[in-house]
Amino acid sequence: MILVDLVKVSASRPGKPLFTDLSITINTGDRLGIVGINGCGKSTLMRAMAGTETPESGTVRFGSGVRIAVLDQEPKLGSGTVHEAAGGTWESDAVLDRLGMGPFLDRDVSALSGGQAKRVALARALVAESDLLILDEPTNHLDIDSIAWLEERLSRYAGALVMVTHDRHVLDRVTNRVLELDRGKAYLHDGGYDTYLEGKADREAKAAKSEEVRKNLARTELAWLRRGAPARTSKPKHRIATATAIVEGRAEAAARSGDLPLHFDTPRLGNDVVELHGVGHRYSEESSWLFENVELLLDPRERLGLV
Numbered sequence: 298m299i300l301v302d303l304v305k306v307s308a309s310r311p312g313k314p315l316f317t318d319l320s321i322t323i324n325t326g327d328r329l330g331i332v333g334i335n336g337c338g339k340s341t342l343m344r345a346m347a348g349t350e351t352p353e354s355g356t357v358r359f360g361s362g363v364r365i366a367v368l369d370q371e372p373k374l375g376s377g378t379v380h381e382a383a384g385g386t387w388e389s390d391a392v393l394d395r396l397g398m399g400p401f402l403d404r405d406v407s408a409l410s411g412g413q414a415k416r417v418a419l420a421r422a423l424v425a426e427s428d429l430l431i432l433d434e435p436t437n438h439l440d441i442d443s444i445a446w447l448e449e450r451l452s453r454y455a456g457a458l459v460m461v462t463h464d465r466h467v468l469d470r471v472t473n474r475v476l477e478l479d480r481g482k483a484y485l486h487d488g489g490y491d492t493y494l495e496g497k498a499d500r501e502a503k504a505a506k507s508e509e510v511r512k513n514l515a516r517t518e519l520a521w522l523r524r525g526a527p528a529r530t531s532k533p534k535h536r537i538a539t540a541t542a543i544v545e546g547r548a549e550a551a552a553r554s555g556d557l558p559l560h561f562d563t564p565r566l567g568n569d570v571v572e573l574h575g576v577g578h579r580y581s582e583e584s585s586w587l588f589e590n591v592e593l594l595l596d597p598r599e600r601l602g603l604v
Contacts, residue, residue: 306342307354307355
């Protein structure tokens with residue numbers, strides 16, 4: 298069953314396209330992760346899927362009677378207690394407890410921190426009756442136990458799931474497709490984090506090859522221009538324009554070198570992790586570096602081998 302159908306939707310910010318002519322269909326049972334660098338339009342796209350924001354162009358169609366539950370980037374809880382804001386039921390209380398909010402059921406939502414409010418909104422979305430669950434960074438502000446519980450809950454969810462996350466473990470465990478937003482374009486990868494990396498690497502390799510072809514052609518055309526190309530007929534004029542475009546062309550820069558920092562940008566609560574930034578070691582100032590510029594974030598879900 299089709300739940301949401303986006304056809305050629307576009308959105309932008311002043312001087313910057315977020316995504317252009319993006320088309321995607323969300324069906325019952327889909328598990329879609331959305332990735333991209335900060336500011337690329339992930340949250341905007343999710344709000345378009347939820348029907349809370351209208352894209353600048355294109356069409357968004359919803360299945361008949363489809364029920365959508367949403368965790369927004371900056372959720373609004375209204376007024377009342379935590380117990381009331383999350384749903385006011387035994388189930389919502391149980392979910393709040395698993396998310397670390399059990400001791401705060403009677404606290405007024407106006408007294409919550411941003412992270413606490415996000416967890417209450419997550420509980421509200423999880424207990425709502427829905428056919429489509431749309432979650433924007435659901436693992437932010439959760440500890441490892443809560444994340445593990447959330448993964449299990451989402452894996453048992455019967456509807457469709459759309460999720461923005463920087464947590465590559467969650468991406469692998471609860472999604473089966475990855476939508477990558479990169480410089481105004483969208484790339485859909487079937488599979489999890491590994492498939493996304495393979496697709497990105499393949500795309501960058503093809504771009505590098507195309508740039509090498511352009512450079513070789515540019516050298517030929519530049520030599521032709523320097524010999525003094527005739528310009529009195531339409532054919533040489535056309536070739537001059539083409540040659541100039543080739544010579545002045547530039548390869549499209551990568552959105553960010555290397556992999557996305559999946560789970561490096563994710564706020565955590567109470568994790569026992571090893572976190573290294575720019576670490577290096579050598580035995581003396583005269584000796585060679587054994588290693589340098591090491592970046593590593595290790596949490597209890599991972600197993601690391603050194604070779």
